[in-house]
Amino acid sequence: MVHLIRGFKDILPNEVEIWQHIEKTVKMIFEDFGFSEIRLPILERTELFSRSIGEDTDIVEKEMYTFADRKGDLITLRPEATASAVRSYIQHKLYAVDPIQKFYTIGPMFRRERPQKGRYRQFYQINAEVFGVESPFIDAQLIYMLMLLFSKLSVDDISPHINSLGCLACRPKFKEALVTFLSGKTDQLCSDCKRRKDKNPLRVLDCKVSSCQEALEGAPATLDHLCDGCREHFEKVKDLLEKLKVEFVVNKRLVRGLDYYTRTTFEIQTGSLGAQSAVAGGGRYDNLVKILGGPDTPAIGFAIGLDRLVEITNLKKDVYEKRLNVFIATLGENSREMAFEWACDLGSSEMSVEIDFSNRGLKGLMKRADRLKAEYVLIVGDKELEEGSAVLRNMKTKEQVSVPVEGIVDSVRKIVL
Numbered sequence: 001m002v003h004l005i006r007g008f009k010d011i012l013p014n015e016v017e018i019w020q021h022i023e024k025t026v027k028m029i030f031e032d033f034g035f036s037e038i039r040l041p042i043l044e045r046t047e048l049f050s051r052s053i054g055e056d057t058d059i060v061e062k063e064m065y066t067f068a069d070r071k072g073d074l075i076t077l078r079p080e081a082t083a084s085a086v087r088s089y090i091q092h093k094l095y096a097v098d099p100i101q102k103f104y105t106i107g108p109m110f111r112r113e114r115p116q117k118g119r120y121r122q123f124y125q126i127n128a129e130v131f132g133v134e135s136p137f138i139d140a141q142l143i144y145m146l147m148l149l150f151s152k153l154s155v156d157d158i159s160p161h162i163n164s165l166g167c168l169a170c171r172p173k174f175k176e177a178l179v180t181f182l183s184g185k186t187d188q189l190c191s192d193c194k195r196r197k198d199k200n201p202l203r204v205l206d207c208k209v210s211s212c213q214e215a216l217e218g219a220p221a222t223l224d225h226l227c228d229g230c231r232e233h234f235e236k237v238k239d240l241l242e243k244l245k246v247e248f249v250v251n252k253r254l255v256r257g258l259d260y261y262t263r264t265t266f267e268i269q270t271g272s273l274g275a276q277s278a279v280a281g282g283g284r285y286d287n288l289v290k291i292l293g294g295p296d297t298p299a300i301g302f303a304i305g306l307d308r309l310v311e312i313t314n315l316k317k318d319v320y321e322k323r324l325n326v327f328i329a330t331l332g333e334n335s336r337e338m339a340f341e342w343a344c345d346l347g348s349s350e351m352s353v354e355i356d357f358s359n360r361g362l363k364g365l366m367k368r369a370d371r372l373k374a375e376y377v378l379i380v381g382d383k384e385l386e387e388g389s390a391v392l393r394n395m396k397t398k399e400q401v402s403v404p405v406e407g408i409v410d411s412v413r414k415i416v417l
């Protein structure tokens with residue numbers, strides 16, 4: 001048989017309910033905070049990503065699924081959603097309607113990384129993006145919203161790590177300090193970083209190779225090189241988070257693996273994922289809309305790793321488990337004919353119904369009803385039908401009542417719902 005591609009996975013029906021529950025909760029909370037859903041394509045032109053994420057990043061250098069389509073155009077399975085959201089904001093001139101736009105989107109991303117627990121080649125993200133707000137209030141509000149979502153989803157052992165990466169005004173000075181620092185460490189850097197050090201030195205900070213991480217001991221931090229504007233912005237974000245009682249960690253070492261970030265960046269770290277400790281990451285990207293050809297527009301957003309979120313939620317199964325209200329057990333041809341119509345009627349009146357079409361006996365049917373965790377079983381035998389009634393069994397209390405065939409759909413609904 002043909003198997004899955006490595007790093008890809010199926011999400012089976014008995015697992016999918018928690019995904020649905022999380023997605024529903026996201027929708028509710030994000031819409032309460034003024035976000036609207038946007039649905040974006042999974043394929044985009046390759047240059048959208050190389051221009052936004054940056055040529056010297058791991059994602060663009062090594063991880064993208066890029067291929068030429070039949071006409072030879074280079075296209076890429078999206079490795080992240082922000083670039084597409086920005087493209088859409090610009091392409092549809094959404095800024096002309098209102099420069100302030102808040103989107104969220106949920107869907108698959110593709111990166112050709114080494115598969116391991118919590119790391120897949122097709123994985124899912126929940127993204128939120130805000131365009132047109134420069135104020136630090138929104139930074140704090142986004143982090144607050146994220147933490148609220150996690151608490152609603154019973155995720156504990158998490159904390160936001162925050163940092164500021166500065167802006168176009170203060171970054172050159174920082175870059176200078178970093179280049180000076182790195183020039184003394186060339187020998188210790190991996191081959192990628194030897195090249196990055198000259199082309200895009202900031203990327204060295206994000207290198208996962210341990211010798212590079214060691215070489216970075218004592219490296220200058222962006223936080224120590226912020227201009228007044230960036231420092232005030234960061235101070236305000238911290239004040240606001242304190243006001244909102246969000247406990248956070250200032251992490252000078254936090255850089256993100258994409259080039260477009262500016263000012264506030266953050267990651268939600270958890271102790272419960274082992275090596276893959278980040279369950280969400282995000283931050284400002286105040287220059288990206290302009291870089292991609294739109295008006296100068298500040299922006300900020302985050303991405304939650306949905307696969308990892310599913311792994312760490314402590315939600316009890318009964319919160320999201322699919323319910324089966326009624327299982328219809330028919331015993332005989334006539335009863336099946338009649339109950340078939342009831343099943344369709346019940347199914348179209350907000351009840352979940354399963355009717356078994358097989359010829360198995362009552363024992364086998366009850367076994368299946370148990371397996372499906374049916375709340376009620378409607379037992380319909382030809383003999384009962386002759387008497388003009390069926391039996392409704394409450395599977396929890398084991399109580400049975402006789403229900404007249406006349407008006408049975410309404411009667412069952414009244415009892416079950």
Ligand code: ATP
Nearest residue numbers: 118119120123257278279280281303304305307308
């Ligand atoms: P990591 O450091 O774990 O590689 P990242 O910085 O590459 O994460 P982002 O691009 O910021 O991740 O994406 C946001 C979130 O998406 C991450 O915090 C993580 O939860 C999730 N994520 C990223 N890559 C993967 C993957 N390959 N498999 C599963 N989840 C992922």
Ligand code: MG
Nearest residue numbers: 058111113257
């Ligand atoms: Mg990564």
